[in-house]
Amino acid sequence: MIIAAHGEAGARLRDFLDRRRDDIIGSWVETGFFGEAAGDAAADVRADCENVLTALSHVVETGNLHDPAAEPFQEIRALLGGLAAQQARQGNTAAQITANLTWLKEPVLRLWLDEQPEGQQRTEDVLALSAALDTLRLVVMETAVTEGADIIAHQQQQLAEMSTPIIKLWKGVLAVPLIGTLDSMRSQAATESLLQAIVDQQAQVAILDITGVPAVDTMVAQHLLKTAMAARLMGAECIISGIRPQIAQTMVQLGIDLGEVATRASLSDALAYALNRVGLSVTPAQRG
Amino acid sequence: MTTTAASRVVQVSSEMDIVRVRQAAREAAVEAGFSLVEQTKLVTAASELARNTLVHGGGGQVSTELTVQQGRTVIRMVFTDSGPGIADVDQALADGFSTRGGMGLGLGGAKRLVDHFAIETGPDRGTVVTISSAARRGRRR
Numbered sequence: 478m479i480i481a482a483h484g485e486a487g488a489r490l491r492d493f494l495d496r497r498r499d500d501i502i503g504s505w506v507e508t509g510f511f512g513e514a515a516g517d518a519a520a521d522v523r524a525d526c527e528n529v530l531t532a533l534s535h536v537v538e539t540g541n542l543h544d545p546a547a548e549p550f551q552e553i554r555a556l557l558g559g560l561a562a563q564q565a566r567q568g569n570t571a572a573q574i575t576a577n578l579t580w581l582k583e584p585v586l587r588l589w590l591d592e593q594p595e596g597q598q599r600t601e602d603v604l605a606l607s608a609a610l611d612t613l614r615l616v617v618m619e620t621a622v623t624e625g626a627d628i629i630a631h632q633q634q635q636l637a638e639m640s641t642p643i644i645k646l647w648k649g650v651l652a653v654p655l656i657g658t659l660d661s662m663r664s665q666a667a668t669e670s671l672l673q674a675i676v677d678q679q680a681q682v683a684i685l686d687i688t689g690v691p692a693v694d695t696m697v698a699q700h701l702l703k704t705a706m707a708a709r710l711m712g713a714e715c716i717i718s719g720i721r722p723q724i725a726q727t728m729v730q731l732g733i734d735l736g737e738v739a740t741r742a743s744l745s746d747a748l749a750y751a752l753n754r755v756g757l758s759v760t761p762a763q764r765g
Numbered sequence: 766m767t768t769t770a771a772s773r774v775v776q777v778s779s780e781m782d783i784v785r786v787r788q789a790a791r792e793a794a795v796e797a798g799f800s801l802v803e804q805t806k807l808v809t810a811a812s813e814l815a816r817n818t819l820v821h822g823g824g825g826q827v828s829t830e831l832t833v834q835q836g837r838t839v840i841r842m843v844f845t846d847s848g849p850g851i852a853d854v855d856q857a858l859a860d861g862f863s864t865r866g867g868m869g870l871g872l873g874g875a876k877r878l879v880d881h882f883a884i885e886t887g888p889d890r891g892t893v894v895t896i897s898s899a900a901r902r903g904r905r906r
């Protein structure tokens with residue numbers, strides 16, 4: 478059954494929502510969904526509540542109770558998206574955010590019931606009000622999910638960019654500590670920043686350290702080889718260091734051949750090799 | 766006697782899911798008391814096969830289960846897709862054969878990294894690869 482609240486019921490509900498505006502907003506502020514209502518933020522929180530309540534009252538009036546895409550809801554989507562994003566940043570999942578919204582519905586229904594004379598509650602009114610509040614919740618869930626997806630995409634992008642520090646170990650010697658899972662996006666970002674650094678710093682040797690890479694499969698190996706090849710084209714030699722015993726054993730069984738790329742067990746071995754390539758050697762200091 | 770613990774299923778439809786498969790393999794290997802080398806072998810084989818499921822098979826699913834067989838903990842992983850399948854399995858297993866410009870080591874390499882390897886496939890039949898490995902030293906815990 479579709480509950481339509483046009484006509485009288487719609488008008489009654491709209492009247493109720495407008496009349497009890499302050500009470501409803503007061504109870505909504507307490508839920509915390511609209512944010513901390515302390516100090517300067519109090520006015521903003523009230524304004525957000527007002528906007529949501531206005532949308533709700535338009536929805537009950539027009540009778541379009543079940544449609545999350547209804548015009549009045551469209552107008553507050555950006556606002557709800559912002560609130561959902563704020564909650565997501567605090568670590569709440571879309572499911573938790575939606576669950577918290579139950580607390581918006583209850584006080585409204587309570588206020589409505591308190592007003593009704595004993596034994597004369599109009600069922601169609603309470604159903605309509607309840608339906609509109611449920612649809613509001615659906616709208617928030619939709620925006621929360623979209624916001625969540627956006628945040629994840631954004632974080633992936635950030636991770637791809639920040640997880641590839643290029644360290645200058647010596648004049649002409651660069652090191653790239655590769656850490657964690659190398660998906661194609663991060664690998665690509667790492668290669669690009671390394672090649673740029675080789676040009677900028679006129680590096681002759683670049684050390685790719687894989688101490689922090691938990692497993693080297695064919696994709697990672699291919700990435701390392703391609704990076705070494707590209708570096709060579711730019712006039713720099715690549716060394717792969719930090720190959721732990723379990724990784725070495727696995728790579729052999731997998732059949733990976735790093736060809737002409739120099740490898741060293743530790744970063745310090747690789748540095749010694751690199752310094753040698755740029756014509757330096759490390760000797761104990763003369764004392765006394 | 767064989768007892769099977771609840772198996773874990775990961776749907777594979779993006780690169781992120783390959784990370785999940787690796788995590789599932791790693792967790793199972795730790796649980797089964799695998800040494801670091803054994804863990805790395807299983808995780809690497811799982812990574813290869815999951816990538817094949819995604820790249821060649823167009824996505825699918827991977828199940829991981831721990832079973833105890835005669836006191837030894839065995840990890841079994843099944844990689845299932847309903848993609849184009851493989852017409853010539855021997856050729857696909859051969860090192861260096863790739864239809865996608867890869868190194869062509871994944872399938873054959875994965876086979877070398879595990880104790881048991883089975884593949885069921887054929888043109889337009891999809892592909893099911895089943896691998897299993899046990900800890901050399903038996904269960905530690």
Ligand SMILES: Nc1ncnc2c1ncn2[C@@H]1O[C@H](COP(=O)(O)OP(=O)(O)OP(=O)(O)O)[C@@H](O)[C@H]1O
Pocket residue numbers: 695696813817818821822846848849850851857858862863864865866867868869870871872873892
């Ligand atoms: N699940 C699958 N469905 C269809 N074809 C597959 C599947 N797995 C492997 N193949 C075929 O077998 C070939 C060899 O697979 P293999 O994993 O050894 O190499 P690859 O994936 O091409 O490269 P890489 O060395 O990066 O893994 C693939 O190129 C592909 O043609």
Ligand SMILES: [Mg+2]
Pocket residue numbers: 813816817867870871872
């Ligand atoms: Mg492969």
